Amino acid sequence: MTLGLRESRTRERRQRRGRLLKWLFLLGCIAAGGVALYQSGASLAQGQIRQLQAETSKLSNAVAEEERRNLDLMASAEQAKLDAQEWQRRYERDVPKGPTQQLYALITQQLAAGVAVDRLSFLINAAGTGQSCENAPTTKRFLVKTLIAGETDYTVSSVTFADNAITIVGEGEPAINAANQPEAWFDPAKPVTVHFSRLGGETSKATAKLPLHHSVVLGDHEYRFTVTAGNSRGFVNVTADRCTFP
Structure with a gap:
């Protein structure tokens, strides 16, 4: 057990x-x-x-x-x-600004028109000499030519100064009417080209919007021109003053 x-x-x-x-x-x-x-x-x-x-x-x-x-x-x-x-x-x-800008534009314009640099330099230097002007400006008017105006009477499309020694003619762009068609007269709001021909064949030109300023030396005198829009359609006024040069 x-x-x-x-x-x-x-x-x-x-x-x-x-x-x-x-x-x-x-x-x-x-x-x-x-x-x-x-x-x-x-x-x-x-x-x-x-x-x-x-x-x-x-x-x-x-x-x-x-x-x-x-x-x-x-x-x-x-x-x-x-x-x-x-x-x-x-x-x-x-x-350039102000008067300097205006002078620069004028010089550029003259260079573009073919004026020689030495001539511009001479004129600028001559401006510093004591010049006397007659201050008896003469104003004439002529008809500005356009491409569509056709032949124009030479007696109304040009003017002369300095006893016919300087002849001035010009052309511009035709004005556009309301129907967008060109007219026979120039548009005074657009640039014009004015030719200044001296007796003997030498010519200078200026292109700008009006008023246009240009000077021509003839002998011992400088003729200063200002071209403005005329009161009659298609015409411009040319005002000239004669100064001693230089």
Whole structure:
């Protein structure tokens, strides 16, 4: 009886020990799995951290590059502003204004008309000498020719001054009527070309909107002409004054 009881207790202890070993094994498996999962998660987290760090570095570089570009643009804008101010100063300093602008336009016009530079220089220098004018201007009128006016009586399409030593003729653009058709008379609002012919064949010309100013040197006198629109349609008035030269 005692032997059976002892065997029963021994068997029960073995069973408890077996169940304990099973639990320990199961707990070991669970612990090993947890460790493996932790290591896997940690590795994944480190990979994500490295990826985020790389993206952060990339974004930081992009921001730095954008800031550099903005600084370059600001520097370029500031330089452009300084350049514009410099050009404005040069324009205000170098571009003629007022009477100087009018004189520059007149010189340009005479050069375009073929007047020699040395002649213009001589006339400009001569203007500084004491000149006296008669201050007794004479006014005449003539008919301005146009391309569609046809032949015109020479006595009304030209005038002479200085005892017929200077002959003046001119042409202009036809006026346009309400039907958009050209008329036989010139348009006084548009530029005209006036020819000044000296006795012997030498001719100078001037082209400008009216009033037009021009001078002709004849011997020891300078004839100063002003051409304005006439009161009669198609005509201009020419006023001349004689001055000593030089």
